[in-house]
Amino acid sequence: MANLITVEHLYRYYGKHCAVNDVSFTLAKGEVLGFLGPNGAGKTTTMQILCGNLAPSAGEIKINGFDLLDQPNKAKRSLGYLPDTPPLYKGLSVQEFLHYCAQLHGVAKNSIAYAIDKAKERCGLAEVSGRLIANLSKGFQQRVGIAQAILHNPEVIILDEPTVGLDPIQIREIRALIRELGQDHGVILSTHILSEVQESCSHVQIIHQGKLILSESVSGLNQSMNTGSIQVTTRMIPDTSILLAIPGVISIDNIRQNQIRIHHSMADNPGKQIVETIIAAGWELQELTPVKRSMEDIFIALTQNSDL
Amino acid sequence: MILTIASREFKTLFLSPLAWTVLAILQCILAYIFLTQLETFNIIQPKLATVDNAPGLTDIVVTPLFGNAAIIFLLVTPLLTMRVICEERRNKTLSLLLSAPISNVDIIVGKYLGILGLLLLMSFLITLMPLSLLTGGVLDTGKLFANLLALLLLVTAFVATGLYMSCVAGHPTVAAIGTFGILLSLWILDWTAGIKDQRSELFEYISILRHFQNLQSGLISSVDVGYFLLFTGTFIVLSIRSLENGRLQK
Numbered sequence: 141m142a143n144l145i146t147v148e149h150l151y152r153y154y155g156k157h158c159a160v161n162d163v164s165f166t167l168a169k170g171e172v173l174g175f176l177g178p179n180g181a182g183k184t185t186t187m188q189i190l191c192g193n194l195a196p197s198a199g200e201i202k203i204n205g206f207d208l209l210d211q212p213n214k215a216k217r218s219l220g221y222l223p224d225t226p227p228l229y230k231g232l233s234v235q236e237f238l239h240y241c242a243q244l245h246g247v248a249k250n251s252i253a254y255a256i257d258k259a260k261e262r263c264g265l266a267e268v269s270g271r272l273i274a275n276l277s278k279g280f281q282q283r284v285g286i287a288q289a290i291l292h293n294p295e296v297i298i299l300d301e302p303t304v305g306l307d308p309i310q311i312r313e314i315r316a317l318i319r320e321l322g323q324d325h326g327v328i329l330s331t332h333i334l335s336e337v338q339e340s341c342s343h344v345q346i347i348h349q350g351k352l353i354l355s356e357s358v359s360g361l362n363q364s365m366n367t368g369s370i371q372v373t374t375r376m377i378p379d380t381s382i383l384l385a386i387p388g389v390i391s392i393d394n395i396r397q398n399q400i401r402i403h404h405s406m407a408d409n410p411g412k413q414i415v416e417t418i419i420a421a422g423w424e425l426q427e428l429t430p431v432k433r434s435m436e437d438i439f440i441a442l443t444q445n446s447d448l
Numbered sequence: 449m450i451l452t453i454a455s456r457e458f459k460t461l462f463l464s465p466l467a468w469t470v471l472a473i474l475q476c477i478l479a480y481i482f483l484t485q486l487e488t489f490n491i492i493q494p495k496l497a498t499v500d501n502a503p504g505l506t507d508i509v510v511t512p513l514f515g516n517a518a519i520i521f522l523l524v525t526p527l528l529t530m531r532v533i534c535e536e537r538r539n540k541t542l543s544l545l546l547s548a549p550i551s552n553v554d555i556i557v558g559k560y561l562g563i564l565g566l567l568l569l570m571s572f573l574i575t576l577m578p579l580s581l582l583t584g585g586v587l588d589t590g591k592l593f594a595n596l597l598a599l600l601l602l603v604t605a606f607v608a609t610g611l612y613m614s615c616v617a618g619h620p621t622v623a624a625i626g627t628f629g630i631l632l633s634l635w636i637l638d639w640t641a642g643i644k645d646q647r648s649e650l651f652e653y654i655s656i657l658r659h660f661q662n663l664q665s666g667l668i669s670s671v672d673v674g675y676f677l678l679f680t681g682t683f684i685v686l687s688i689r690s691l692e693n694g695r696l697q698k
Contacts, residue, residue, distance in 0.1 A: 188543070191543070191546070191547040192546060192547055192695075193543050193546045193547060193695065194695055194697070195695040195696045212549075212551070213549040213550065213551065214549070216547060216548060216549040217549040219547060219549075221543070221547040223540060223543045225540040227539075227540055227541040227542070227543050227544035228541065229460070229541060230539075231460060231463045231464065232460075232463075240452070240456050241544070241548075243449075243452045244449070244452065244453075244544070244545070244548040244550060245548055245549060246449070246549055288544070
């Protein structure tokens with residue numbers, strides 16, 4: 141499948157500060173890519189570069205086969221972008237604003253009305269279409285921002301924190317919308333809400349201090365989270381080869397002489413058998429703690445260990 | 449695409465009370481000046497009849513009217529242009545234009561034409577006043593045309609300056625003061641020409657007022673027209689460059 145976005149060795153400097161450091165990735169049709177990172181990691185900068193709002197210091201970006209720097213207009217034609225602050229003209233009504241956006245994105249005159257109706261329907265804006273944007277609540281303004289990004293049916297949709305300021309019901313609707321969009325578009329989504337990535341994305345990338353430190357599909361990530369670990373402390377030094385023979389145990393790390401960490405699959409939890417084995421062997425069990433790894437753990441582990 | 453942006457900009461001006469207020473006040477003040485000039489003409493008309501080669505109705509009414517309009521535009525244009533790019537940048541709406549498939553040239557020229565539209569409208573409304581004299585008198589239409597042309601060229605230059613300042617400044621007020629400062633200093637630069645020994649031809653050439661008055665006198669020379677076109681072109685190109693620079697920021 142042809143890649144909708146190809147980013148190669150992207151760098152961006154603000155003076156001496158390097159905001160984006162050698163970022164490369166691709167996005168194919170049907171993928172929803174979650175962009176995760178702590179504040180100031182370079183998420184927004186990367187997105188601004190992808191949308192042509194900022195020039196990269198070095199690197200190459202291709203959108204739908206067109207180089208963003210050489211053929212910016214052709215590349216931007218297949219791009220819908222919602223920045224972190226929705227770019228709304230507060231003095232216009234929703235209908236007027238969307239009409240202007242459709243014109244800016246070169247939607248053919250006879251299909252503008254259809255495009256606007258469809259975007260309004262998808263984002264639940266039908267009942268407010270005649271109201272001034274300035275008078276709408278923050279959640280509705282956010283939805284107008286999303287409507288603006290998907291209006292011209294672009295191949296690539298880039299959303300910078302799309303669920304900020306929405307109530308839980310709206311968040312659910314927007315996530316459903318994102319999944320729906322992901323079926324026949326390529327979507328990039330930035331967020332620092334981890335559950336959002338788990339719920340609506342197919343791929344996840346973690347960016348920290350401008351560097352990509354994790355690039356993985358969500359199913360792969362879930363799989364790696366499916367392996368649980370148990371920390372075991374005994375009085376005597378245990379014989380790991382006996383423990384390894386228990387079905388379900390994948391590997392064993394020695395932490396100290398009498399403390400080990402047993403990695404096992406979630407499917408057949410061998411906790412009970414491990415306890416029985418240890419007691420039967422007379423190693424005197426002192427402690428047995430299940431260690432949970434959620435996406436939070438991965439996130440925190442990856443972002444705090446900046447050597448990675 | 450340019451026209452889309454221009455018409456949006458033009459309509460946006462009328463969404464706020466700004467355009468309406470400016471139109472109303474401008475029209476009131478200039479109507480008052482127009483009537484005063486007309487009154488003056490009525491009073492001195494008998495005396496003029498005895499003078500050879502005396503100034504006519506057009507010289508006494510139209511030229512001062514357009515001269516005053518120019519000064520009012522000097523004050524008003526910065527207020528109209530200050531928010532064009534600057535406010536978009538502050539409200540973060542500029543990214544809508546930057547991520548749309550349009551070039552920087554489209555954005556700048558579109559915005560420029562939008563604002564220029566309002567000022568052209570004002571210029572034509574001003575021209576209607578002397579045209580009303582045709583009902584009862586005779587006008588030197590050639591001179592009226594020269595005056596209108598002078599005002600239009602002046603306005604194109606003013607808007608281009610304002611647009612550039614709006615691109616550069618971080619706050620609309622700063623843009624307004626900057627524009628006003630540039631325009632006023634170019635306007636009064638000519639004053640040194642009054643001091644005979646220290647006449648500077650360079651200053652005379654740079655001064656907006658000198659070129660404006662040359663055109664107003666009915667003498668349409670390519671030097672003056674060229675001056676205004678160069679002036680406008682320079683600031684538009686600078687604006688485009690400035691917008692481009694925004695992408696490379698810091």
